[in-house]
Amino acid sequence: MAAEKATALVLRTTDYSESSRIATLWTRELGKVRVLAKGGRRLRSTFESALDLLTVASIVLLRKSSGSLDLLVEARVVERFPRLTRDLKALYAAYYVAELLGDWTQENDPHPKLFDEALDALRTFGSPEVPTAARLLRFETVLLRELGYAPQTERCAVCRQTIPQASEQAFSAAAGGFVCPKCRNGRRGLVTVSRSAWQALRLLEGAEAEDAWKRIEPAEQKELRGLFNHYISYLLGRRPRTMLYLGE
Amino acid sequence: MGREAVGAVARLMTALGKLPGIGPKTAERLTHYLIAARPEEVLELAEAVRAIKVEIHPCRQCFNPTEGDLCHICSDPRRDATVICVVEQPKDLMALERATSYRGLYHVLGGRLAPLESLGPEQLTVDQLLRRVQEGGVKEVIMATNPNLEGDGTALYVSSLLAPLGVKVTRLARGLPSGSVLEFANSQMLSDALEGRQTF
Known part of the structure; x- marks a missing residue:
């Protein structure tokens, strides 16, 4: 039972006993892990305050055999995101990030790019330079790509033909992207977005300059929020609990 | 938990074992204590447990559990x-x-x-x-x-x-506890204390 080191983001904690706690951690090196933190509820525990929700911690854990919880032996705070305690929109966006990472990723399946993206999003939420809504859309775009659900934007998700320019574009969650006018016929559950929102989605995917998505207008942010709410709920098979707090 | 226990004794052991911090052995020990205790003492405990569910409700004003309409804090002039x-x-x-x-x-x-x-x-x-x-x-x-x-x-x-x-x-302010020493404060306590520093 060798000790392993990792950098972790705390996604969830639940009390286990009078003094212990079970934590769900999203680590850069090991993916999602569930650990038992003995003494983690005590004020003067060895984990200090590293097990607070959405804290980044440097951890040491002992991996257990399949089926049992890993044992957390050390956790030290590396980073916190103080803006989350000053801006409600930022806090709700952060809760949503935690829910998506916690519920949509598998244990022991690392995604270092997604980990870095999540931390960068948490750092940026609530900053005056970048709208929280746009930063969240960017995170969701990276999440969908990393998990293999990136929406088709260039070509029709059904017939693979190039999507013609039009004032409105139709999105099919079932097909996994935008569909051309021919393939729309008879297809149910389509969501229509404006051409500018469709172009904004391409910016989020990094089709142009890497940070062009920061310039997305509020109207497009609102349209894409609706589109992502629809698509992510479809993929998860339910509406995420924290989506309610994101607003339009 | 006491496989040999049956009936009321087993029910009490099970009920006590559900309380926080009480394991099977402690539940068994407490059960045997209550069996041997004076009836008045045991019935007083039973009445206190009953009252906490039957007579206690949230204070109309502050929602602190109370027996009356207002809790003792809200009704204190x-x-x-x-x-x-x-x-x-x-x-x-x-x-x-x-x-x-x-x-x-x-x-x-x-x-x-x-x-x-x-x-x-x-x-x-x-x-x-x-x-x-x-x-x-x-x-x-x-x-x-x-x-x-x-x-x-x-x-x-x-x-x-x-x-x-x-x-x-x-x-509420947060940071260093009174009577402690800086050397043993964790990084969060120190950073909170620095952030919330006051004019001397």
Whole structure:
């Protein structure tokens, strides 16, 4: 039972006993892990305050055999995101990030790019330079790509033909992207977005300059929020609990 | 747990074993103690347990558990009714009362805002707090939610609703405990203490 080191983001904690706690951690090196933190509820525990929700911690854990919880032996705070305690929109966006990472990723399946993206999003939420809504859309775009659900934007998700320019574009969650006018016929559950929102989605995917998505207008942010709410709920098979707090 | 125990004895062991901090052995020991104890003593305990569920209900004003309409704090005329301290749970209120330095009133939210656990504002007594403030006479609301992300988030949410009402909203200070030494303080305590430093 060798000790392993990792950098972790705390996604969830639940009390286990009078003094212990079970934590769900999203680590850069090991993916999602569930650990038992003995003494983690005590004020003067060895984990200090590293097990607070959405804290980044440097951890040491002992991996257990399949089926049992890993044992957390050390956790030290590396980073916190103080803006989350000053801006409600930022806090709700952060809760949503935690829910998506916690519920949509598998244990022991690392995604270092997604980990870095999540931390960068948490750092940026609530900053005056970048709208929280746009930063969240960017995170969701990276999440969908990393998990293999990136929406088709260039070509029709059904017939693979190039999507013609039009004032409105139709999105099919079932097909996994935008569909051309021919393939729309008879297809149910389509969501229509404006051409500018469709172009904004391409910016989020990094089709142009890497940070062009920061310039997305509020109207497009609102349209894409609706589109992502629809698509992510479809993929998860339910509406995420924290989506309610994101607003339009 | 006592495989040989049956009937009322087994039921009591099972019931005691469900209490926090009580394992099977302690449950068995307590059961045998109660069997041997004087009937008056055992029935007094049983009555106290019954009363806590039958006679205790939330205070009409602050939601602290009480037997009457108003709790002993809300009905005490010596308390400062212009200050309300907002806590998550009754046990937090009791902790603050033990400090003996606060003479205002309280408001028990009944939990914290935790969207990840589907705990939303509708499960808290926020509307009732807003009504208390709107009724007038309150000059300050002290947010004494737990010093963690969900506690801070709850305080932030409640403060955002109180802000338009023109009442002063403060929160508990955090940082170094009195009587300790810097050497053994953790990094979060030190960073909180530095952030919340005061003019000497």
